[in-house]
Amino acid sequence: MKVVNLTPHDVVVRLTGRDVVFPRSGQQARVAVTQTEVAVIDSIPVVRNVYGEVQGLPAPERGTIYIVSAQVLERAGGRHDVFAPDTSPAGVVRDAEGRIIAVKRLVAAP
16 A cells, blocks of 8 residues: 655654654645635734635545545545544644654544
């Protein structure tokens, strides 16, 4: 199985006794976003995000899975070859300062 990491970070999956590292590929899948200012509260601008199409996600390829952000996963149209790191409280491994250093699993499309 070929794994292509389309996030801007290396993804580390902590398994029993070892870490599996999926290095960033240099390509990124993203969701297009446009922002509109909707208010100002105490001089702080407030914007509304409008999310568009996924950009940079290759077409399905036999024997290949893609690791993407949770936001891309949600908008990827239920593809069975697209997964995101599980950054839920139960899915992460944190260092002493609380930074995420690994995940325990991946999340599939809804």
